[in-house]
Amino acid sequence: MKSFIDLRSDTVTLPPLNMRKAIARAQLGDDVYGEDPTVNDLERLAARTLGKEAAILTPSGTMANLLAILTHCSQRKRLLVGDQSDIWKWEAGGASVLGGLVYHPLPTLANGEVPIEAMDAALYGEQDFQCVPTGLICLENTHCLCGGKVLSLEYLAQVYEFAQRRSLPVHLDGARIFNAAVSMGMDVRHIATFADSVTICLSKGLAAPVGSVLAGRSSFINHARRLRKMLGGGMRQAGIVAAGGVYSLEQMVDRLSEDHMNARSLSQGLAEIPGIEIAAEPPQTNIVFFTLADPELSLKYFLYALENEGVRVMELGKRKIRAVTHYGVSAEDIKFAIEAVGRALARARAASSPVATADFLPWQEAEKPFEMAAIVP
Numbered sequence: 001m002k003s004f005i006d007l008r009s010d011t012v013t014l015p016p017l018n019m020r021k022a023i024a025r026a027q028l029g030d031d032v033y034g035e036d037p038t039v040n041d042l043e044r045l046a047a048r049t050l051g052k053e054a055a056i057l058t059p060s061g062t063m064a065n066l067l068a069i070l071t072h073c074s075q076r077k078r079l080l081v082g083d084q085s086d087i088w089k090w091e092a093g094g095a096s097v098l099g100g101l102v103y104h105p106l107p108t109l110a111n112g113e114v115p116i117e118a119m120d121a122a123l124y125g126e127q128d129f130q131c132v133p134t135g136l137i138c139l140e141n142t143h144c145l146c147g148g149k150v151l152s153l154e155y156l157a158q159v160y161e162f163a164q165r166r167s168l169p170v171h172l173d174g175a176r177i178f179n180a181a182v183s184m185g186m187d188v189r190h191i192a193t194f195a196d197s198v199t200i201c202l203s204k205g206l207a208a209p210v211g212s213v214l215a216g217r218s219s220f221i222n223h224a225r226r227l228r229k230m231l232g233g234g235m236r237q238a239g240i241v242a243a244g245g246v247y248s249l250e251q252m253v254d255r256l257s258e259d260h261m262n263a264r265s266l267s268q269g270l271a272e273i274p275g276i277e278i279a280a281e282p283p284q285t286n287i288v289f290f291t292l293a294d295p296e297l298s299l300k301y302f303l304y305a306l307e308n309e310g311v312r313v314m315e316l317g318k319r320k321i322r323a324v325t326h327y328g329v330s331a332e333d334i335k336f337a338i339e340a341v342g343r344a345l346a347r348a349r350a351a352s353s354p355v356a357t358a359d360f361l362p363w364q365e366a367e368k369p370f371e372m373a374a375i376v377p
């Protein structure tokens with residue numbers, strides 16, 4: 001029995017029963033000694049799936065991205081990142097704080113692309129001793145803050161070619177790369193081939209409780225292994241975590257299409273509610289952004305009213321509301337959520353009305369404003 005339909009993020013997914021059973025049965029060893037058979041299986045499986053030579057398990061996507069950055073770049077280098085990317089916005093500046101690196105955020109288009117012209121302009125004249133030389137280009141696919149947008153293969157190929165001409169590596173934050181692959185109906189390897197290293201997250205749409213993986217060349221992953229230990233990411237009987245990851249890669253990828261279908265229904269349903277503003281084109285994957293058309297309405301109050309209706313969404317960006325579909329959210333839940341949004345909007349309007357109705361006042365009294373949960377991506 002669910003108490004909430006939780007659409008804040010696909011990170012809230014809980015492991016399916018069979019994944020829990022696989023975790024319970026996992027063969028274990030000390031992974032810092034390279035002796036955990038389940039971790040070794042997961043790393044081999046992830047590398048093979050992504051078409052890379054090797055892979056390494058990490059506790060989080062943040063650590064996987066940081067390992068990639070620190071492995072690609074020596075100190076005093078610059079990384080080109082999208083200004084809407086998770087690496088830039090939500091990973092606590094680890095590359096600067098821990099790696100002595102400089103972020104160079106570049107504008108991001110609505111489709112998640114960072115224009116190659118912007119990268120080219122950023123590199124212009126960098127041989128001048130006054131500049132920080134560039135060491136890495138980072139992309140994100142799907143692009144979370146752009147609404148789960150899928151980067152086209154054409155764009156990825158162009159960026160890769162651009163980077164190679166300048167002897168720069170490309171790192172792909174593929175926390176949701178399987179959403180991209182399922183949306184495009186293609187093998188994930190075709191996407192990963194346009195990056196030197198790729199991060200995947202097991203604990204988002206793939207529903208594992210913990211874990212991410214970084215994949216790339218063997219020599220690159222060996223170096224990352226040393227840095228992972230340095231960062232405190234060497235986990236001992238980590239097969240407990242890896243078993244969930246193996247299940248994710250083997251059993252949870254194809255079903256992402258269901259989440260994409262639910263996101264399309266959600267978007268369509270929301271578009272039919274007067275007062276909700278939402279992009280005309282359907283979502284490509286599992287992330288929907290919308291807002292309240294009336295700037296006078298309190299977004300906080302709307303979110304509060306919606307939570308009282310049993311649906312959680314998240315404010316992510318100024319007056320931007322995010323709803324993410326994922327394992328554990330059914331088509332029925334989506335229908336319920338759409339109706340709940342309509343009711344919550346009516347409540348938000350009533351609350352902001354200068355003439356509160358008689359039956360509104362006691363209701364307003366009865367419900368105390370709640371503290372919004374801390375914003376997490």
Ligand SMILES: Cc1ncc(COP(=O)(O)O)c(C=O)c1O
Binds near residue numbers: 060
């Ligand atoms: C695109 C993207 N990359 C990386 C991360 C970081 O993953 P984690 O929360 O496991 O550190 C997130 C988290 O939501 C994300 O959305």
